[in-house]
Amino acid sequence: MLDILRLRGGWDVAGFLDDDPRLHGRRLAGIEILGGTTLLDELSIAGVTHAAFAVGGNRAREQLLTRAAAAGLIPVNAVHPAATVAADAELGVGIWMAAGTVVNPGSRLGDGVVVNTGATVDHDCRIDAYANISPGCHLSGRTTVGRFAFLGTGAVTIPDVTIGDDAIVGAGAVVIRDVPAGLTVVGVPARPLDRTR
Secondary structure (H helix, E strand, O other): OHHHHHHHOOOOOOOEEOOOHHHOOOEEOOEEEEEOHHHHHHHHHOOOOEEOOOOOOHHHHHHHHHHHHHOOOEEOOEEOOOOEEOOOOEEOOOOEEOOOOEEOOOOEEOOOOEEOOOOEEOOOOEEOOOOEEOOOOEEOOOOEEOOOOEEOOOOEEOOOOEEOOOOEEOOOOEEOOOEOOOOEEEOOOOEEOOOOO
């Protein structure tokens, strides 16, 4: 996250927040870890205006984004300068996009979405809030990814499939049919994970 903000320029980073008290007062890349997320209100009162998020857990990211907004902080979209985002792509707030990301025309990304290194989101895709697209994923045109869904590294979709809310697509899986909400799929082609083994 810090790397993206520094490369984009225009940000004066006030500090990090981490709920692990053992880290408070330490420095990371020259910037102090000020304390836990309970400081969000205090930072807003002290004049901090924006917050950027580097939280992997989808639900934890939602909670933090909601708390920051309630404190009056504006969520930052941290988009790496080596990402390519179509001019007409619609982006929510609190989004994080890594280097090599491609988001093509007509795509819509909800609040708190993560699109990781080298992932591609083809035309007219919809990624709902707080979904996580891992490194090297490739979403074909008109793919829909539900809220809180997680796509593992290298997952691929064919056009027009829907991955439901809270679904998990395993690393390297190839999705050729819709994935119902809450289901975990793996393999080529993607199929429900057999949890009896």
